[in-house]
Amino acid sequence: MFELKRDKLNVRRGVIVEVVLVVLAAAAIALGQQKYLLPVVLGVLFVALVDPGGEYGYRLRAMTVFALTGALLTALGFGIGGGPWGYAVLAAFIVTLLGGLAVKFGLHRFVAGMLLNFWFILALAQPSLYNLDRVQANTWQHTLAWLVGCALWIAVSGVVWLAHGRGPRPAPAEAVPGDTAPHELTPPLILFALIRALAVSIAVAISFGLNLPNASWMPLAALVTMKPSWDQSVLAAEQRLAGAILGAALSGLVLLTIDNRIVTVVIVVVLGAVSVSISGVNYALSTAATAAAILIAMDLPHPSDFADERMRVVYTFVGVGIAIAITFLADLIQKHTQLRAPQTT
8 A cells, every 4th residue: 555666756846846836825825815725736736747748739738628627617616516516416427427438538538537527526615615604705716726727837847848958758747647549438438437427426415415514525535436446446445545544634733733824835835746746656645645735725715623624534434435335336236247148148
């Protein structure tokens, strides 16, 4: 679970991300807009992760499409997140299903779809958190914050490309598959996409239907845990749980011991850079850094306490359990169908 691939450590990438996030954080603090740090930070991190490498024209198109799709999902998430929970469940099912079917265009686009799906669930949850503080969440300002984060990383990647002679560049994130070859949408792949969407929508229905403010970690955990096979799901669940627990513990320690907003923002920036630089070293540790950064960034506009952090970990366990249970049932159905197939021919 904690096996380290030290040769995958990319300090230079982490430093570049650190510089970008420092600029954005400084601007947010100067303008008094720390509440937009979450979409800005995730815009930078996620676009960096989906940068496919290669010729810059191709990279620019891929990152731009990702950024614009994320902007649409941001607007949709904030637009319906505070409304009837049925809309949230339906939207989560459709977005997750389309993200799963994106494997038709290669594993790289499947990962891009999963990252967009992850951000969409977070965006869905934000209006409810703002409502607890009796504050109106501004959809378009959050959408703009996402685009600002994405645009800044795209600009930085262009500068790096120019500095290296305008030649093809490798993908920044080695842990993300670079495969963009088309995959046939076979019945098992379609079934998995449906099952994955069902698991996430069930988790969304529980968290939004019961009006649980911190329960967005339930569908997020279900989304990240599910893989195309039972064995892979168990490993991902173990690493996700370990990362979530470590991340929640770290964020809880930071939020309970540090009462300085500027220091808190600096910690978010450092954790974001660390998560990118070690993305290929160990998934559990990278998840821990990412989870801690997101939890702390989520807390900036909505101060919480240790009870909130504890419940987020509990919801993570529930989300993983939903994903494991549904994957296990699907695996049993598939094996039963394979056993019956020779009898019907």
